[in-house]
Amino acid sequence: MSETELSHEIADAEGENQLDEDDRLKPEYVRAVLDAVEAGDAEGARALVEPLHPADIADLFELTPHEDRPGLAHAVADLLDGDVLAEMNDYVREDLIDALDPREVADLASELDTDDAVAIIEDLDADEQREVLRQMEPDDRAAIEEALSYPEESAGRLMQRELIAVPEHWTVGDAIDYLRGHEELTTDFWEIFVVDPGHKPVGTCQLSWILRTPRFVSIADVMKREQTLIPTDMDQEEVALRFQKYALISAAVTDASGRLVGMITVDDIVHIIQEEAGEDTLLLSGAGDGDINEPIRFTVRTRLTWLTINLGATMLSASVIGLFQGEIARYALLAVLMPIISALGGNAGTQTLAVMVRALAMNQLTSSNTLRMLGREFSVAMCNGAALGMIGALGSYVVFRDPTLSAVFGIAMSFNSLVAGIVGVIVPVTLDRANIDPAVSSAVFVTTITDIMGFLSFLGLAALVGLGG
């Protein structure tokens, strides 16, 4: 079968068939698109891409190597609408936007709700930003400029201005007539907000309640008065936790005076929940935001900074070994066993640390239960330490037949396990109280402490009982 035939077969198939069972674009499909682009067959490429969902077109760009993206963008230019850009990875989008002129960017942004338009425009340089805004309609521009006046990653940036707000004295029928009679209103809403004459929210009404209620009933009798309001300056992580905790679909955003200024919907929050929950894995290892689309020089800088800090910390713990060079020179077995103690201490510490960092991120740890958690981790560390010390002592005796060495080894291992359990709780809790993100900096403290205590207890004890003496 020729390549052209193959392409057409895929293009004819339904969108579903270009995806594997994990909703990822199939490699052979990606290759077919890129082959068409490379062969100058823009129409063929367009035919292949056209059936895709915007989220999948965004994925296609992410799966395309950096250098092939402009060609692909050129071939499928008319499919690149705002929805596609909104779904795209930040770095890939910047790449693409650099290739467009401000007029085109402005057109794309105008199609979108404020929140998605802001997400695209906030990443531009100040100059480009000004130029794009200059090209937009005054209304759109004003909305975006106001959004940009809120801090990054705040509710003010996340919210969309397009929402439905109705006065309390209306009936269900009034609300339905209003929605039917005003073409310009958004269709992207799941609840309507009920406001007082000062435009302050007094209640929320699920659309299902309106649909299930006769026209003559007052909105005030249908709405729920308990509301979860989001202040414009709330950090997006807190917004995400609030959505999750109270199982919200949308929420009203209010300014400092309590007036309703915007709305956040859950579909914009799921990305943030995912990101915030996942970033701890990356932060704990010092991999920054760990985005696989990040330019390499940024990745190198982030990771190298962290590795250098760790190098310093490791040198500190190595200097503890330096104190015992005499013992090691006389009894080199000490050097063989000592990394085991530090590795296991580090491991046990990291386990506790990971649990604490998650609990802190989920707002599960308060001063009501911190002491209880310390007790819990201490008990776990006691059990694990006792078990590991025993295994270590027995194992080393079987191999080396030196009872003193085995006793020292086992005791040091148990002791370091306890140290790990305690610092694994205290370090992240202390950093959190000092308003330092425990995910970013805890690991280096915990492993340095377990390394030092591990080397010190093992080598110190060895020196004390005269091993290598």
Next chain:
Amino acid sequence: MSETELSHEIADAEGENQLDEDDRLKPEYVRAVLDAVEAGDAEGARALVEPLHPADIADLFELTPHEDRPGLAHAVADLLDGDVLAEMNDYVREDLIDALDPREVADLASELDTDDAVAIIEDLDADEQREVLRQMEPDDRAAIEEALSYPEESAGRLMQRELIAVPEHWTVGDAIDYLRGHEELTTDFWEIFVVDPGHKPVGTCQLSWILRTPRFVSIADVMKREQTLIPTDMDQEEVALRFQKYALISAAVTDASGRLVGMITVDDIVHIIQEEAGEDTLLLSGAGDGDINEPIRFTVRTRLTWLTINLGATMLSASVIGLFQGEIARYALLAVLMPIISALGGNAGTQTLAVMVRALAMNQLTSSNTLRMLGREFSVAMCNGAALGMIGALGSYVVFRDPTLSAVFGIAMSFNSLVAGIVGVIVPVTLDRANIDPAVSSAVFVTTITDIMGFLSFLGLAALVGLGG
């Protein structure tokens, strides 16, 4: 101020004031409730708890020590409805349910949508489960029994059966009249599903579209035909990724024959997104599910298993050191520097690993871009390795003034950094292709390889050039 006065002051205040700025219950509030319970003042405790949102009542139980939970449950028994149980941590809920009789559990479960009722009932022992089901209304029982017939963590367990489905030939007015005319229908929906005569979904209609359209328009003209259907046997992690990717609010669940059997809404998915994204942090460190409410014996078992596996792996790498005892005895500085090499290799490997595990979990890595990612990580490792080797060589020269030692140290550090970058990609990708969760088992492979290669390169090179010879 007496304790009673204090309690009443808090009880009089609005719900908001019992929460700190992170939506966590304030410690003094929790203490006031528990003090009232302990003093036998059930009414006082109830008055304090009554204004809370169900999610906050659930939190209150989580913040209460294990042994005080039955007393609290007794005091606020009438506030403990199904919504509270649905929001509660699994372990805490099991605790509580053990204290209730099957009749009470059945009453609670009957109040809930199928998905929440299943979440409560699926955790019970087989005997208790049978007893609770026996106490339920036949309809509820049938729905829950069917849900339980699907595999754990599948879409069939997650879905609720309560949904709105209408035929394609209806008008908007027909749909509204149907919703107004049938008391028994759910109010918990955000979209309605349009089905063909065989009850197979043909389209989805946002409620906002229905509200904004005149009564005479046909549903078929309002609905969106593109749908994201969820098969009953899909794993919840895939369901969560699909919701996130396509920004879904709700989705139809279909059985093997394509019939509409249920609906999943996004508010049930945010917990799963949060859990699945966060669990990698815990799995990578071998902390299991890392739930702070888990009984200690389970925690010890999970962590100890992992630590024992690591002990075995560390012994393997320690045996490499054993090969060079002669060199170490003659030149103990080798023992001082060697942990630095293994620590930094482990660190660099963990960075790469964390990035790859995240990318795999987010379905960002396919065979289209794996090779590119390996190249990317290799470049990063080259840069970092060169920089760290230089710093290490210079630093050790300043301290020890031995040019040969410094050269060996720097070269081994650079080399191990490269090893880390390569195994950090290859190990998780290989495990993933073999259908083994890379988050669970990658770390031990990666750090063992970087330890062995680190010790081998440093000590081997040292022996080769005659250091300690």
